[in-house]
Amino acid sequence: MSSGAGREAVFPTRQSLGLMKSKLKGAETGHSLLKRKSEALTKRFREITRRIDEAKRKMGRVMQIAAFSLAEVTYAVGGSNITYQIQESVKSARFRLRTKQENVSGVFLPQFESFSTNDAKDDFGLTGLGKGGQQVQRCRETYRRAVETLVELASLQTAFVTLDEVIKVVNRRVNAIEHVIIPRTENTIKYINSELDEMDREEFYRLKKVSNKKQRDQAATDKELQRQRKKTDGGADDEPPDVLGTQEDDDVIF
Amino acid sequence: MEGMFYNVNGGFVEGIVRGYRNTLLTAQNYSNLTQCETIDDVKLQLGPAYGDTLAALPPNPSTSSLASKTTEKLVADFRYLQAQATGSLAKFMEYLTYGYMIDNVALLITGTLHERDTRELLERCHPLGWFETLPVLCVATNIEELYNSVLIETPLAPYFKGSLSHQDLDELNIEIVRNTLYKNYLEDFYHFVNNHPDMRGTPTAEVMSGVLEFEADRRAINITINSFGTELSKSERQKLYPQFGKLYPEGSLMLSRADDIESVGLAVSGVGDYKSFFDQMNQSGGVGAGNMAGGSANEGKSLEDLFYQKEMELSKLVFTHQFTHAVIYAWVKLREQEIRNITWIAECIAQNQKDRIGNYITVF
């Protein structure tokens, strides 16, 4: 018997046996359910990791294109001062996130969704008014799309981290059930069974003993009775029963 | 006749500028540059033209440091010329730098508005627009102080006076401030070349008028197109148009009423050059507005490209004139374009976007 799977501290009674049996059954059902959940999650997880890998590569390209469009802006404006101006004209984000949830086998995966608010004032509408404005607007568009890709990737990544966590928890549970709870319950059942058997055997033996004793007592009483009867008859009987004869006594029936 | 005495004062400088012009990169140089694999190769190719200036760069420098070094060279040359210049030529060269000063002051205004430490901004200022009293502006802690010191300390005071108050600096978008200043500057420059006794009626006035008119028109058109879909109202927009140029006044009026790219095309149709730009643009699918084109590569030349191309051609033509200050202006513009070309090519190489490397503009 492995050390990790001792038994639970219960009295070996039929009632607790019933309890244990239903517990074992529950554990087995739970195990198979959790196992299935873990498999579903892992499947999803693998899919996500593959998509992350792809998306990260895609991001490399997208960001490169975006960086290049910024180079176009610098070319058109012909100076580096525009970057400072952009930094300083920032006031309020137009590009914001919304989070929603997706349900995968009972796990809520948060997902990011980007949207542009129209409440916020356009901080860069006039940037490059004198020259380069068209490039600036184009660059904004390019970067906006790049950021959308990034947001997508971030969703995947968050899903990855969350799923990773959840899968770990689920697997821990599966393992706990498989390697601890089930063996322990089984042990307990075995223990209760053996205890009960033992008790059965004891009972049987005791009964046997009792019946033997009763038999002996009965036989003695019978003998006594007969002798007394013989004495009272005084040998008047033509054939007095031969007590010590070969004739058997009737069985004593309780 | 007018050339008779030009050389007394301006001959030396003009000679040097013509020499500088000959060191500008040619189409041959550019095609060599585009073949480069790394920035180091680019550096090597630029060796003859830029010499020691680039020597200090680390191996495989970033494109921005390359750009700043090449600009440094331009500034050094310019300062040398400025030291030689006298009289109206010196004044002319000062006028040249005002455009950059406007950018610098706009930068400082932005910094002050957001309560940043403006001293850090000094190194971001364009060196051509540097003037001795520029650091004084950093002392200002609020916009009113800054406004007053701009009025007192800088040559830009006339451009502020009358059209911008210190409240305006606070409330208006910095781009509007900048463009207002630039408009005043262009008008002043135009007035200067046409009315200064040394230049009136000389080739300088003639050539510079042409160049400045082009610049004014370009700004007007750009502002119009770029303001579509922004909060800039039509009347505000009209205030930003310089009041001269080939488009002024009828074209400007039409521009001020334009709502879309077609009406801009209509407004400029009176001038042959601009009309052909718009025709070219329409052929290539109307990418002028730029917003919808996104990052898709290989579209035709944008309007800005066409304008730059035109500017370069004009600048090149300036060198066919003799006895004029305008060559300096043209040379600065050509050099600036060259720097931008180099940066562009370096950027393309650094970012592995070789398919668009040919987008530079060369006229030699």
Added chain:
Amino acid sequence: MAAPPSAYKDRQFLAVIGDEDSVTGLLLAGVGHVTEPPDSQRNFLIVDQKTEASQIEQAFTRFTRERKDIGILLINQHVAEKIRYKVDSFTEAFPAILEIPSKDHPYDPEKDSVLRRVRRLFGE
């Protein structure tokens, strides 16, 4: 288990730590946000040669732990390299940390802390 909705429902901004060009581009896309005065916090940090690692760390901590309105933190990979241990030790789901390439430093999947986790999980 999964993070409770309260952990992310207010997260509506992106934050950026990166070099000037990357930040400028992303700001152009409209991610920039400056909170209301008086504290006016920006949600981006520009890193150049002069920026010290401690400053980056500080910004990183501010964006990941202190501010609760940031859903995604974008960080240039070469900047992340400088504070790698910090990035690696951050394993929570929110905010999501995304390593992005910069103009001068193309993307290297080997260095990405999430991708490395992916690799490790699949025993590669």
